Amino acid sequence: MNKKTLILPIILVTLTGCGAQNEDDIAQADTVEVPTITLAAIEEAQEAWAESIVAIGEASTQSEEAAEEQAKETLDTLYAFDEGTVLFKPTKAAEIPFRSTKEEALSYFVGGDIEEDSGFALEPWTNVRFDNHDTILNGDTALSSGNYYFTSGETGEEVKVEYTFGYMLDEGGNVRIQLQHSSVPFR
Template sequence: MKRFKGISAILGSAFLAMTLVACSDSTSSEPVEEEPTESTHDITEEEVLELQQSWGEGIVHIGEVYSEGGDYEAAASEHIERFYGYDIGNVLFKPTLAKEERFRDTFEGALSYFIGGNEAFPEDHGFAIVPWTDVQWENEGVIIEGNKAVSMGVYYFTPANGGDPVEVEYNFAYTKNNDGDLKIVLHGSHYPYNPTQEITEEEVLELQQSWGEGIVHIGEVYSEGGDYEAAASEHIERFYGYDIGNVLFKPTLAKEERFRDTFEGALSYFIGGNEAYPEDHGFAITPWTDVRWENEGVIIEGNKAVSMGMYYFTPANGEEPVEVEYTFSYTRNDDGDLKIVLHSSHLPYSN
């Protein structure tokens, strides 16, 4: 741990010494010696380490409450109130898994990142409700100056599903409020640099989950009389690589135009209404209430990945889920976003 006295402390000591000399000359031959007192709001390294440990335990607690069907929103709100300085002023919060709204300078933005469900932050799926079973911190260093402190290092989040811990790099800054409570005022988290931008299985699973939620969302917008075409267009732009080049798209319910290598062809399949594709009735506006994935396997090689398995679409009319076989292929665009470049869906074979 590195600790700096700071220019203000040096100047303060010099000023005190000058004052004592002046008092000695003007009032008494015997100067009154006063010892400068250290601020009760000075941060110690022990406090920083305790906060980090408690913060990790808080993340685990939110996931536990969620898994047990409890009030996880209240748990997450208490976590933010306890550890972050939104009651003091601005907080610079850059969470790991955020791109559309990268910085969260409000309590609501932080809460959305931890638990999801806020329409203003549709990319959030609830980092804290994954859930995790452990958070381990490895500080590269902690620098303290009075009531300010910063730390940098790596923390590891162990998922409850038994997978390997997720490694994340971080920078945190801390200060104390008027009550002397240590608060986080800067939180920057990032995945480690990967020169090959290798795809992870976690990313594939997250994309699949988000893709299914997107299909459900299109149907909800349609049912509510909203702009479902815009919702479907956003879905395609987000998940498919038409901005990169060709996409090999073979949707389930298509025979006359089996392959959709254009954005317009994909859009027609999802919402129908395009005279060039009269067989399309709008797969995504059925509508569906849930999409569940069962991967037979995921194969990853660098920045390419493929997956194969079954997904099940639950219709809003209460009928049994529709079983569909699929093969997907993924790559990254120039911004590092994971995109689908092959989508092949088929109804199961029946003799």
Template sequence: MFTQEMVHNALQTWCDNVVAVGKVHAEGGDVEAFASNVLSENYDYDNGKVLFKPTLTFGAQTFRPTKEGALSYFIGGNSDYPNDNGFKLKPWVKVWYSKEDFILHGDLAIVQCNVHFIGDDDSHIFVNKSFVFKQCEDGKIRIVLHQSSLPYQP
């Protein structure tokens, strides 16, 4: 059964992983292996289906139903996804969530929030997020839906 504490832990883990991927890249580590592991541990691509709509995607590659597509969005460098620059490589030095709200439904948590990103160049953006977290058979919490968009600016 999903709990409020599990929601907060899942959101914080997601935020921490954004910073961690950028740090591995900045330090010259194996960012592809690290980011692939983040996807396996935190998204349900290896065991099921994931609905993922990254913030800065469009056209035929708006949605990323495969782990390969998600990895490309995170770190770039995949010729099959020529518009991906590697969002998580900036690097982001601080990431946090705010204004979260959620519905708990059995082994699922349906969550909306804002996520704030501070870059190493002191840039600051925030995006609107929707997640569905699932408590999987192995006990781990993984994302089965991740939708992200920039706030509407009239």
């Protein structure tokens, strides 16, 4: 037997194993819609994240509880902690550089259980803007990297930070952050 004879039955078994019974079923199987993440959806998610960071700082002027509630809402609506693993490496984290849980991310944003955390989002920042270097769209996931700039409410200065974000679509088709890595540019 030659290799072609051996490969063909394997392909047919694979197609019939997926429920395809005939050529019509096979053609129909090719038209299954897979959710696709778009560049516009990524840009909207980045804008929502930027607005959320500013909102946490604004809420902190009311009370610590208000800031914490805003940060929890950010984590619940923008991150994929409820869908599975999130890889989170905040900018200003040295002793515990990686945050695996929603509670650890909350501590980074508003202070809490981790001693080194003073509440990054409590600055308050008056603006956050993304400058994407590039974005890779891959079906229901995407990666984006570049610089983002945080405008300090105290000094008015912009702080430049490098980032890589990974995004996924949840079951409802919402863009969620699955990876966040931020760092201050090397000098």
